[in-house]
Amino acid sequence: MKVAVIGGGAAGFFAAIAVKNNHPEAEVSIFEKSQKLLSKVKVSGGGRCNVTNATKSIKTLAAAYPRGGNALKKAFKIFSTEDTMEWFESRGVPLIIQDDLHVFPLSQDSQTIIDCFMKEAKMLQIKIETGAGVKDLVSINDQWELHFIKEHLKTQIFNKVIIATGGSPKRSGLVWLEKLGHKIEEPVPSLFTFNMPSESIKELMGIVVENATAKIEGTGLKAQGPLLITHWGMSGPAIIVLSAFGARILEERSYSFNVHINWVSIKNEETVFNDLKAVSQSHPKKQLSNFRPYALPDRLWQYFLNKCDFPAHKLWGELGKKGLHKIVRTLTHDIYKVEGKTTFKEEFVTCGGVSLESINFQTMESTVTKNIYFAGEVMDIDGITGGFNFQSAWTTAFIAGKLA
Numbered sequence: 001m002k003v004a005v006i007g008g009g010a011a012g013f014f015a016a017i018a019v020k021n022n023h024p025e026a027e028v029s030i031f032e033k034s035q036k037l038l039s040k041v042k043v044s045g046g047g048r049c050n051v052t053n054a055t056k057s058i059k060t061l062a063a064a065y066p067r068g069g070n071a072l073k074k075a076f077k078i079f080s081t082e083d084t085m086e087w088f089e090s091r092g093v094p095l096i097i098q099d100d101l102h103v104f105p106l107s108q109d110s111q112t113i114i115d116c117f118m119k120e121a122k123m124l125q126i127k128i129e130t131g132a133g134v135k136d137l138v139s140i141n142d143q144w145e146l147h148f149i150k151e152h153l154k155t156q157i158f159n160k161v162i163i164a165t166g167g168s169p170k171r172s173g174l175v176w177l178e179k180l181g182h183k184i185e186e187p188v189p190s191l192f193t194f195n196m197p198s199e200s201i202k203e204l205m206g207i208v209v210e211n212a213t214a215k216i217e218g219t220g221l222k223a224q225g226p227l228l229i230t231h232w233g234m235s236g237p238a239i240i241v242l243s244a245f246g247a248r249i250l251e252e253r254s255y256s257f258n259v260h261i262n263w264v265s266i267k268n269e270e271t272v273f274n275d276l277k278a279v280s281q282s283h284p285k286k287q288l289s290n291f292r293p294y295a296l297p298d299r300l301w302q303y304f305l306n307k308c309d310f311p312a313h314k315l316w317g318e319l320g321k322k323g324l325h326k327i328v329r330t331l332t333h334d335i336y337k338v339e340g341k342t343t344f345k346e347e348f349v350t351c352g353g354v355s356l357e358s359i360n361f362q363t364m365e366s367t368v369t370k371n372i373y374f375a376g377e378v379m380d381i382d383g384i385t386g387g388f389n390f391q392s393a394w395t396t397a398f399i400a401g402k403l404a
Contacts, residue, residue: 001026003403004146004156006134007164008032010041011376011393013117015162018401020124028126029158033133033149033165038114040166040348044390045102049110052084052394053387054101064388066190066245067351068381071361072392079398081391091116102386136176137161142370160371162364162400164393167350167377177354177378181368185380187352188251192243194259195340196233205231207297213265214238217258217335221246224265229300232342234259237385243341244384247351255341261334264294272328280324284317291316294331304330349389353380364400373400 001023005016008030016028041049055061058076062069085095085103093116094106105112121128133149144161168174168187178184196202212227214234221242228236242259243250250257266272276293283291289312292301305312308326310319319327358367359374366372375397383389 001160002158003028003160003162004144004158005030005162005164006146007166007376007378008034008037008128008130009164009166009376009393010038010390011166011378011397012162012164013038013121014394014397015164015373015375015401016126017117017120017124018398019162019403020126022402028124029156030121030126030128031132031134031146031148032128032130035130037128037130038117041113041117042110044110045104047110048104048108049113050102050104050385050387050390051088051095051113052081052103052391054085054097054103055081061388061391064386065381065383065392066247068356068379068383068392071356071359072381072395074361075392075395075399079395083398084391084394087394088113088116091120100386134176137180137372139369144371160373160403162373162375162397163354163378164375164397164400165378167348167353167382169348169350174353174378180366180372182358182366183355185352185355187350188247189341189343189349190244190247190351190382191240191349191385192341192343193230193235194233194239194243194338195255195342196336197339199233199336201229201303201336202231202233204229204297204299204303207300208236209263209297209300211265212238213262214242215260215262216242216246216249217260219246219249221249227261233338234336241384244349244351244382247382250341256339259336259338261336262332263296263300263334264331266332269328269332272332273324276319276324276327280316280319284315286316288312288314288316288319349382350377351380351382353378355380362399363402363404364396365404373403375400 003019003026005012012030016030019028058073062073095103096106097103134146135149136147138145143157145155145157147155174184207229209227213224215222223238223241225237227238288305360367364373376393381392
């Protein structure tokens with residue numbers, strides 16, 4: 001049996017290795033269009049490679065995927081985060097779990113993961129061809145003929161094909177799969193930060209608020225967590241998660257919208273009012289600038305006072321009910337204009353791809369044509385940051401590699 005794996009990234013290597021583990025007699029070839037293998041693995045997690053997340057609950061795990069979570073619930077029962085960790089550690093890659101459950105190689109170096117894959121591929125005699133982009137698949141008696149972009153490369157025939165080409169930023173990159181009958185969900189960016197060219201808060205770049213809540217005006221979208229002010233706008237987990245769950249809506253709005261920030265993540269404004277009232281009663285003679293509620297960063301608190309038109313030397317006891325409400329509104333309902341996006345670090349993730357309607361998640365085989373399987377981000381699956389995108393790659397690749 002001859003098996004082609006199209007794509008030399010995380011899902012492609014994992015799938016090729018799984019094929020050889022399940023079918024030792026198979027001839028397996030990986031075809032990568034670029035000259036670089038595992039390039040996304042190399043830059044992941046700032047070069048440390050966040051291989052998975054230590055979350056054990058399948059329900060919690062599935063909730064980390066804006067798209068594909070329900071389909072993955074079944075898949076995670078076949079190959080879980082615990083299976084991923086055991087897979088790497090049994091191959092001589094010790095792992096470490098951070099407090100936030102993000103899992104990295106103990107070496108803190110993505111090259112460790114790359115070396116592991118290359119060693120496995122060599123040991124299993126998996127053929128690897130770079131500069132071999134596939135432009136077409138032609139069906140011949142339940143087999144598949146691969147036609148390459150570079151004309152000097154000969155067409156080759158395989159019994160089964162696993163497609164692990166990763167996310168395509170443009171629909172044009174998926175036309176060859178659409179021609180085979182697969183439904184395509186329009187690809188749009190996911191995981192990005194917010195640009196705020198007209199907002200002065202950018203001057204506070206570097207400030208982190210550990211627990212803020214961000215909402216997109218006019219939608220039910222919201223996310224809670226650390227928020228980072230940058231020289232272009234806002235980033236941090238609260239913003240990145242919001243961008244992932246809002247990927248389609250924000251693209252439809254051409255990345256021009258208002259974001260509402262609750263800097264203290266307390267829903268009830270009356271609670272915040274009572275907290276501030278207690279401060280004004282306990283410290284009436286203290287200047288506003290000298291007493292920061294909720295341990296807010298000093299420069300951010302000064303920024304809020306300025307926004308409320310309160311001089312720094314004003315006393316807490318002078319605020320009155322109206323003044324307190326003004327601060328409450330700023331802390332819980334601050335509004336900023338977003339005009340554009342910036343890719344989050346080197347994390348390029350797309351929402352969209354081959355529709356899950358075209359895939360049987362028990363086997364990862366195409367439901368529209370025989371002997372074609374899918375793995376990784378080429379499908380309409382994407383997760384938030386924290387090792388989730390790699391986990392879906394490992395899981396789907398493991399199942400595809402069974403060639404069931």
